[in-house]
Amino acid sequence: MPPSLRRAAALAFALAAAPAARAAAPITIAYIGLLPAHPPPSAELNPPPRDPGLLGAELAIADTNTTGRFTGQVFALAPTRSADPAALLHAFTAELAKGQRLFVTDLPAGLLLRMADAPGADHAVLLDATSEDDRLRGADCRRNVLHLAPSRAMLADALMQYLVTKNWTSLMLLTGRNPGDADYAAAIRHSAEKFHLSIDADRPWTFNPAAQQADTGHFQVNAEVIKATQGASYDVLIVADESDAFGDELSYRTAQPRPVAGTQGLVPTAWSPVMDEYGSTQLQLRFRDLAHRPMTNADYGAWLAVRAVGEAATRTASADPGAIIAYLQGPDFTLAGYKGPEFTFRSWDGQLRQPILLASPRSIVSVSPQPGFLHQTDELDTLGPDQPETACHFKP
Amino acid sequence: MKPALLALACLLLASRPAFAYRIFVSNEKDNTITVLDGETLNIVQTVDVGARPRGIVLSKDGKSLYICTSDADHIEVLDLATLTVNRVLPAYKDPEFMALSNDGNTLYVANENNSQVSVLDIPQGRIVSEIPVGVEPEGMAVSPDGKTVVCTSETTSMVHFIDVATHTVTASVLVGTRPRFAVFTKDGDRVWASSEVAGTVAIIDAHSHKILHTIHFSLPEVPKAAIQAVGINITADGKTAFVDLGPANRVAVIDTDTLAVKKYLLVGQRVWHGAFSPDQSLLFVANGVSNDMSVIDVKALEVTQSVPVGQAPWGIAVAP
Numbered sequence: 001m002p003p004s005l006r007r008a009a010a011l012a013f014a015l016a017a018a019p020a021a022r023a024a025a026p027i028t029i030a031y032i033g034l035l036p037a038h039p040p041p042s043a044e045l046n047p048p049p050r051d052p053g054l055l056g057a058e059l060a061i062a063d064t065n066t067t068g069r070f071t072g073q074v075f076a077l078a079p080t081r082s083a084d085p086a087a088l089l090h091a092f093t094a095e096l097a098k099g100q101r102l103f104v105t106d107l108p109a110g111l112l113l114r115m116a117d118a119p120g121a122d123h124a125v126l127l128d129a130t131s132e133d134d135r136l137r138g139a140d141c142r143r144n145v146l147h148l149a150p151s152r153a154m155l156a157d158a159l160m161q162y163l164v165t166k167n168w169t170s171l172m173l174l175t176g177r178n179p180g181d182a183d184y185a186a187a188i189r190h191s192a193e194k195f196h197l198s199i200d201a202d203r204p205w206t207f208n209p210a211a212q213q214a215d216t217g218h219f220q221v222n223a224e225v226i227k228a229t230q231g232a233s234y235d236v237l238i239v240a241d242e243s244d245a246f247g248d249e250l251s252y253r254t255a256q257p258r259p260v261a262g263t264q265g266l267v268p269t270a271w272s273p274v275m276d277e278y279g280s281t282q283l284q285l286r287f288r289d290l291a292h293r294p295m296t297n298a299d300y301g302a303w304l305a306v307r308a309v310g311e312a313a314t315r316t317a318s319a320d321p322g323a324i325i326a327y328l329q330g331p332d333f334t335l336a337g338y339k340g341p342e343f344t345f346r347s348w349d350g351q352l353r354q355p356i357l358l359a360s361p362r363s364i365v366s367v368s369p370q371p372g373f374l375h376q377t378d379e380l381d382t383l384g385p386d387q388p389e390t391a392c393h394f395k396p
Numbered sequence: 397m398k399p400a401l402l403a404l405a406c407l408l409l410a411s412r413p414a415f416a417y418r419i420f421v422s423n424e425k426d427n428t429i430t431v432l433d434g435e436t437l438n439i440v441q442t443v444d445v446g447a448r449p450r451g452i453v454l455s456k457d458g459k460s461l462y463i464c465t466s467d468a469d470h471i472e473v474l475d476l477a478t479l480t481v482n483r484v485l486p487a488y489k490d491p492e493f494m495a496l497s498n499d500g501n502t503l504y505v506a507n508e509n510n511s512q513v514s515v516l517d518i519p520q521g522r523i524v525s526e527i528p529v530g531v532e533p534e535g536m537a538v539s540p541d542g543k544t545v546v547c548t549s550e551t552t553s554m555v556h557f558i559d560v561a562t563h564t565v566t567a568s569v570l571v572g573t574r575p576r577f578a579v580f581t582k583d584g585d586r587v588w589a590s591s592e593v594a595g596t597v598a599i600i601d602a603h604s605h606k607i608l609h610t611i612h613f614s615l616p617e618v619p620k621a622a623i624q625a626v627g628i629n630i631t632a633d634g635k636t637a638f639v640d641l642g643p644a645n646r647v648a649v650i651d652t653d654t655l656a657v658k659k660y661l662l663v664g665q666r667v668w669h670g671a672f673s674p675d676q677s678l679l680f681v682a683n684g685v686s687n688d689m690s691v692i693d694v695k696a697l698e699v700t701q702s703v704p705v706g707q708a709p710w711g712i713a714v715a716p
Contacts, residue, residue, distance in 0.1 A: 066528075066552060067531060069530075070556070279550065285509055314553070314570065315570070334573055335573075336550075336574045340643075342573055379621070380621075
């Protein structure tokens, strides 16, 4: 159903079910998403998910409208997606000019910052559903941005805590050449130091993986992985390959028999299609019914972002964006996210506190923070930069 | 009665002790109901049922057990004389928990995946009404006067009051995140509703629908996040409430006059739901992660025993 029709249907239903909603205008959440500039190479056996992020936001709208039947509130999503950053920026400023103040974003850091710094955006809130960049929670933090996705630092800390509990303390780090890989590797290095793990080999992955799909290509890949991993002594191979270029080709091919973790293998992640604890089966099933595919990280981040707005609107019994934003940024906000504890925002950098899953392709291996990693106020703050070490200082 | 007949009757009674009762535990992950003898706590039988058995409720005549077999999308009726499933009732989709009307003829079923309560006429074996509620309905309870049903919806964080006569939601009370379970006090004046993620219990005025009090829990040795309130059992005299705290592995004991927590009892892992023995001297609680059932001495407020049951025990019921 096109969004406009869906919105109309949601509105009609609410009118029928809750007479109180008759006069209420929908609380509209703008969704701004950057589509990949170039379609990914053909991968017919493993196609990329359709509409990642957006479908999570749509599910959250449906969930929140179910609640809205009892509060007389109606929620609607206004998505704008484009592969052209300039077009998105233009759309964003046009929405601002129309008075729109609630935004969910699926954007890279640079574009997100241009929107957050746009004239008039200081009265809006940008709920960042997908960006994991640490700088957005550090030197480049913005008061009007809240982060639903965990940062790379949180992911790295979640993995390092688990390795500490296993006493797997010696690491090899293998870093790819695609955007983000160096940032992921930096987060791993920082976290290893924080938790007293030792990176005993730190190497780049330089092999062009084009041979993989050729007949007999696996021989060549195997030889390359042996070459890249030999001559070092370590417990776990940590891979930094955010674009899935080679990380899945490491397991079982290393020179020594060692497990793989990081962006592939044992993955620290906000969400996983195999998560079934804390009632998450229900969320997974609702998502599958809507999207006909498993729920990804981007879907989960966007679901959380829209649910955050819905929760603020429900708790304040208000459709006023100003009241919703104040509640989102205030001390009473909590969100349930199917991972155990209540989620809250860190006051010092706008990051959503949440447990991090450690997932293999078919099972949840663990959930961090690990037992025994203590904190004076909130154990979730053992993941990522804590208040004393934050580089985020909001402009007054 | 002639002596010989009397002797025979005694013999029959002896083979099934006069005051024996049975405990039924639904095991969510191995699709069984564990049946235990209440006196010996030995497993009498393990009964295969449909997929993902969760909420279980005893019929008013004590002869049947209604079982939400969630993934089978129906309710199975276990005949307690033969311990066989002898009837299947429709339940729309994903029934998780239910409450029985006071006349025993109607089941109010929470359909977790479909944001509705199904009203199931048991004699007719059909759903007579569907009531839209919030996202992920779970906790269900019928008021002592039978006029009101409450339903908790987890993601909506509400306790819905449903008028039985009209099958409409008359009030929705916003409570702490992820409300899981609700129970009326015996006088019908209050509803106790637990919130799993918030880790609280709200005490709601059943008439004004205002929250009168919220109970918080705190254990120095347990992370706050692990304190997740789920099942609630209030003693027949109304003086003591037991709140199952999920992964805190504790049952909180509450003085219902002061609403203060008197004691925390260490039980098995992820304690979920409980049921009293017929004489109220014992409380049995199902522990979903440690796959056992803890036995609590209600007077002494001590855990006396733990008994292994099936995989992921969820619901618990006692049949006199």
